[in-house]
Amino acid sequence: MSRIRFTRRLPAAVAVAGLALAVAACGGESSTSPEGTNAAAADDLKPNADLTKQSIQVTVWDGYLPEEFTKGAKEKLKVKDIKIALHATNEDAMAKLTASGDSGIDVAFVSGQYAQALNEQGLLEPIHPELIPNLANLYPEATQLSHDKGNKISVPYTWGTTGICYRTDLVKKKPTSWNDLLKPPAWADKKVTMMTTERWLALPALKALGYSVNTDKDEEIAKAKELLLAQKPHLLGYDDTTFGDKLKSGEAIMVEAWDGWCPTTDPKGNIAFEVPKEGSDLWVDTMVIMKSSKNKEAAHALINYILAPENHSWAAENINYKVPNKAAMERVKVAKGSLLGIKPDELLDGESIVDLGQASTKYTRLSTEVTAQS
Amino acid sequence: MRRSKLLFVPLWVTYVFLYLPIVVLVVMSFNAGESAYTYEGFSLKWYGELAADERIRNGLINTLVVAVGSTAIATVLGTLLAVGLARHSRSKALDALALMPAVLPDLVLAIGLLLFYGVIALTLGHYSVILSHALFSMAFVAAVVRTRLSGADTSLEEASRDLGAGHVVTFMKITLPQLAPGIVAGALLAFTLSLDEFVIAFFTIGNAEPTLPIVIYSMIRFGVTPKINALAAILLLVSFVAVIAGQRLTRIGEAQRAEG
Amino acid sequence: MTSELKARPASPSRGRRLGAFVFLSPGLTYLVVLLLVPLALVLSNTVFQRGRFGGVVYEFTTENFARLMDPLYLGVVGGSLRIAALTTAIALLIGYPTAYAIARLSPRWKTIALVAIVLPFWTNFIIRVYAWIILLSGPGLVNSGMAAIGLGPYELLYNQGAIVTGLLYSYLPLMVLPLYAAIERLDPQLREASANLGASPFTTFRKVTLPLTVPGVLSGCLFVFVPSFGNFVIPEILGGNKSIMVGNLIRDQFLKARDWPFGSTLALALIAVLLVLLMAQAWMARRA
Numbered sequence: 001m002s003r004i005r006f007t008r009r010l011p012a013a014v015a016v017a018g019l020a021l022a023v024a025a026c027g028g029e030s031s032t033s034p035e036g037t038n039a040a041a042a043d044d045l046k047p048n049a050d051l052t053k054q055s056i057q058v059t060v061w062d063g064y065l066p067e068e069f070t071k072g073a074k075e076k077l078k079v080k081d082i083k084i085a086l087h088a089t090n091e092d093a094m095a096k097l098t099a100s101g102d103s104g105i106d107v108a109f110v111s112g113q114y115a116q117a118l119n120e121q122g123l124l125e126p127i128h129p130e131l132i133p134n135l136a137n138l139y140p141e142a143t144q145l146s147h148d149k150g151n152k153i154s155v156p157y158t159w160g161t162t163g164i165c166y167r168t169d170l171v172k173k174k175p176t177s178w179n180d181l182l183k184p185p186a187w188a189d190k191k192v193t194m195m196t197t198e199r200w201l202a203l204p205a206l207k208a209l210g211y212s213v214n215t216d217k218d219e220e221i222a223k224a225k226e227l228l229l230a231q232k233p234h235l236l237g238y239d240d241t242t243f244g245d246k247l248k249s250g251e252a253i254m255v256e257a258w259d260g261w262c263p264t265t266d267p268k269g270n271i272a273f274e275v276p277k278e279g280s281d282l283w284v285d286t287m288v289i290m291k292s293s294k295n296k297e298a299a300h301a302l303i304n305y306i307l308a309p310e311n312h313s314w315a316a317e318n319i320n321y322k323v324p325n326k327a328a329m330e331r332v333k334v335a336k337g338s339l340l341g342i343k344p345d346e347l348l349d350g351e352s353i354v355d356l357g358q359a360s361t362k363y364t365r366l367s368t369e370v371t372a373q374s
Numbered sequence: 375m376r377r378s379k380l381l382f383v384p385l386w387v388t389y390v391f392l393y394l395p396i397v398v399l400v401v402m403s404f405n406a407g408e409s410a411y412t413y414e415g416f417s418l419k420w421y422g423e424l425a426a427d428e429r430i431r432n433g434l435i436n437t438l439v440v441a442v443g444s445t446a447i448a449t450v451l452g453t454l455l456a457v458g459l460a461r462h463s464r465s466k467a468l469d470a471l472a473l474m475p476a477v478l479p480d481l482v483l484a485i486g487l488l489l490f491y492g493v494i495a496l497t498l499g500h501y502s503v504i505l506s507h508a509l510f511s512m513a514f515v516a517a518v519v520r521t522r523l524s525g526a527d528t529s530l531e532e533a534s535r536d537l538g539a540g541h542v543v544t545f546m547k548i549t550l551p552q553l554a555p556g557i558v559a560g561a562l563l564a565f566t567l568s569l570d571e572f573v574i575a576f577f578t579i580g581n582a583e584p585t586l587p588i589v590i591y592s593m594i595r596f597g598v599t600p601k602i603n604a605l606a607a608i609l610l611l612v613s614f615v616a617v618i619a620g621q622r623l624t625r626i627g628e629a630q631r632a633e634g
Numbered sequence: 635m636t637s638e639l640k641a642r643p644a645s646p647s648r649g650r651r652l653g654a655f656v657f658l659s660p661g662l663t664y665l666v667v668l669l670l671v672p673l674a675l676v677l678s679n680t681v682f683q684r685g686r687f688g689g690v691v692y693e694f695t696t697e698n699f700a701r702l703m704d705p706l707y708l709g710v711v712g713g714s715l716r717i718a719a720l721t722t723a724i725a726l727l728i729g730y731p732t733a734y735a736i737a738r739l740s741p742r743w744k745t746i747a748l749v750a751i752v753l754p755f756w757t758n759f760i761i762r763v764y765a766w767i768i769l770l771s772g773p774g775l776v777n778s779g780m781a782a783i784g785l786g787p788y789e790l791l792y793n794q795g796a797i798v799t800g801l802l803y804s805y806l807p808l809m810v811l812p813l814y815a816a817i818e819r820l821d822p823q824l825r826e827a828s829a830n831l832g833a834s835p836f837t838t839f840r841k842v843t844l845p846l847t848v849p850g851v852l853s854g855c856l857f858v859f860v861p862s863f864g865n866f867v868i869p870e871i872l873g874g875n876k877s878i879m880v881g882n883l884i885r886d887q888f889l890k891a892r893d894w895p896f897g898s899t900l901a902l903a904l905i906a907v908l909l910v911l912l913m914a915q916a917w918m919a920r921r922a
Contacts, residue, residue: 062592062596085582085583086592088595091890092889094890095889095892096581098689098892103581104498104499190789198890232876235874236874237874237875238874238876239874241597242595245597245598249409250772251771361891361893364886364890364891364893368706368707368710368878369706371875371878372706372710372878374794374877381731381735382735383731384731384735388751388810389750391728391803391806392754393754395766395769396765398769398775399761399765399768410767411768411773451660451664454656454657454658454660455662457657458656458657458658458661459658461653462653462658471662474665474669479881479905481866481884481901482676482864483669485897486672486673487668489672489679490668490671512664516661541653541656541657542656566756570758570759573867587758587760590758590760591760598767602761603768605761606758609757609761610756613757614753617749
């Protein structure tokens with residue numbers, strides 16, 4: 001019995017695989033990053049566009065919008081549909097937004113430096129202020145943030161700072177310096193966590209050394225690395241998401257934390273937040289509109305809706321983050337232990353984290369070096 | 375006698391290791407307290423919360439959609455491929471190619487597919503996960519069906535062709551019915567693999583609503599909650615029932631074959 | 635064969651060719667498009683540059699390979715090899731006697747014992763890993779148990795030991811099954827013959843049982859090693875982000891650093907290590 005020998009056809013399969021190279025090379029020109037090109041020209045948007053034909057896909061941090069948000073916004077804006085996707089971290093969001101040509105997302109929530117990076121890739125639609133009258137509700141300070149002066153490409157949603165969140169009943173001395181975290185005393189040994197997202201991992205060491213959080217100087221980053229490596233054996237772990245739980249359970253007694261996620265309002269009342277004396281950052285979580293969006297009018301309308309005081313105050317009341325919205329903050333009752341009392345001018349003492357372009361890889365490497373060391 | 379008892383010590387060690395975490399999960403799923411670590415009395419409240427959790431419910435639906443879709447593709451393609459490789463090819467290279475998706479680390483498949491979908495500018499979603507899952511599922515279906523084929527009697531197929539039936543007719547009338555148990559087994563394997571698959575789905579789902587493994591992963595990243603224990607207990611119960619039902623079915627199948 | 639082909643009329647051959655085409659082309663097309671092309675993309679990416687903000691710039695470079703030789707990344711690859719090897723070794727030490735014991739059970743109990751080995755595999759993979767947080771964490775059950783007898787607390791979670799435990803727990807069944815298959819296939823008469831010739835049970839094991847089950851040992855080791863080596867979920871959940879394995883590195887290059895070319899290069903290194911192991915396994919299996 002003779003059978004057709006497919007072995008001879010194998011080269012054909014290999015040739016097809018080789019084709020992939022060609023496909024890649026051809027696709028090259030279009031997907032090559034536009035180095036340094038700033039936001040492309042804005043589209044012509046019609047203020048009177050028919051929103052009932054537009055539906056909006058949003059990606060946002062888990063728990064960052066009210067559960068009944070879509071229902072309320074849909075009724076008010078009369079858009080066709082609003083869909084919410086969730087991301088756990090900025091990095092997850094960036095992966096989604098940069099992975100393929102059209103992410104299918106209209107509005108994304110990312111931190112300021114990531115909005116900047118997206119814009120430099122030409123992925124963002126400039127904000128059309130005439131479509132967002134509620135921009136007037138923002139604090140004046142919130143329109144001059146260094147990642148995006150004048151809110152040209154992003155609209156701030158929440159802002160805050162980074163500090164030490166700790167158990168008042170378990171620490172022997174109240175932490176006041178980043179060094180309390182970086183060189184934990186014996187009673188805190190293995191009961192300390194740091195954040196893993198690279199820029200915030202570096203922040204305590206950079207501030208303790210008196211450097212800028214945006215430094216791109218190799219020798220400064222190297223010094224920070226030494227501090228972080230020396231700290232590592234004394235850590236419980238690196239944690240961006242569950243440090244609050246670890247404090248509550250007592251596994252950790254001091255953690256690096258964003259203010260809003262430090263559970264200071266816990267009923268037991270034994271958790272407090274401190275901005276170390278060496279200073280910290282001012283971070284801003286923003287809303288951006290993707291260039292690839294086909295529903296830009298509706299996207300603007302959605303951001304305008306969120307900036308309405310009665311809607312924006314939700315974030316401050318429920319997720320414990322300050323919102324850069326004067327009209328909204330005036331409505332908020334500040335609960336006992338809450339950190340919402342911090343005023344904008346105090347916040348502005350913090351240094352804004354900005355995207356460093358090519359130099360950002362230095363921080364990627366730093367975080368790999370720190371986590372890879374055993 | 376003493377020696378033979380010693381022989382079974384490792385067996386018990388293994389079972390304790392395998393089942394201790396599961397027993398703990400199940401016990402803690404009935405915990406009345408909030409803590410994931412200390413048992414404070416019996417309650418079913420976490421099961422209630424689980425039932426009310428929309429994300430988990432949607433995750434389950436998405437997982438089923440993906441599993442059904444990918445299993446359908448994988449079963450058709452995998453069966454054809456198994457017959458083709460067993461009856462129409464002798465190439466070792468093609469055999470290896472067909473097994474590759476099952477052998478390669480999931481992470482490698484995941485990034486390859488992510489790059490590929492990027493190059494062809496496909497917006498990621500459930501269908502890209504279905505296509506991706508079908509890839510490795512197909513390899514498993516083909517392998518299972520081939521095992522069945524190698525044991526099958528080829529004389530009927532030959533007789534059919536000698537009588538003038540074409541390949542397709544022979545396949546439909548003779549081969550397919552012979553292969554049915556293998557195809558069902560392969561499809562079941564493909565289905566269960568897809569249900570539990572995390573890495574490839576994580577990379578290729580884009581902004582679509584997550585599948586259950588991804589929902590669980592993000593819940594765990596945001597801390598331990600007894601709700602997950604309740605989910606674990608239910609999944610375990612389902613697998614128990616499925617395994618026992620599967621055993622029964624095979625036994626009935628074997629009995630029928632013995633009679634026939 | 636060729637002469638026979640020539641002698642016969644063309645149509646059956648064409649029919650055969652048609653059959654091959656009908657059965658093979660759908661699956662093979664799928665494999666080429668969704669397996670070979672993506673793998674070729676991974677491969678080709680290794681010689682291209684990273685775009686400034688992610689993506690790929692299609693200009694030739696050898697920089698990715700130079701970076702791979704960086705002690706930092708080599709160290710991560712080496713560390714992952716060590717963790718995967720340790721996991722495999724422990725799995726073999728536990729798995730072999732377990733498989734051996736199962737093979738000696740009565741047929742009825744054999745089935746039950748095997749199902750019991752596989753059953754935990756049927757719950758969700760991530761939930762199985764999560765269970766170890768509850769067991770190992772500071773206020774967790776192991777420490778509570780230890781405290782009851784006046785020991786501890788120990789640092790059990792968020793270290794490499796926890797990672798190895800999690801990997802072992804997830805992949806132990808993959809060691810037991812091929813070992814069982816190999817041991818089960820052994821002819822009991824061989825062992826009896828060895829004993830009759832005066833060999834001690836240990837000598838019999840060393841000289842008869844073990845060499846004959848080498849193929850099973852090799853498959854089991856490979857089945858445990860491969861998913862352990864490329865894992866990124868377990869180091870993340872149980873390792874407290876304090877140690878990374880090559881899987882985490884690859885994931886991070888794709889989803890965090892947005893350096894696809896270097897991520898692809900790391901993936902190529904992963905494939906290379908596995909290919910070497912596969913070849914070693916084939917070679918050893920042939921010798922055994």
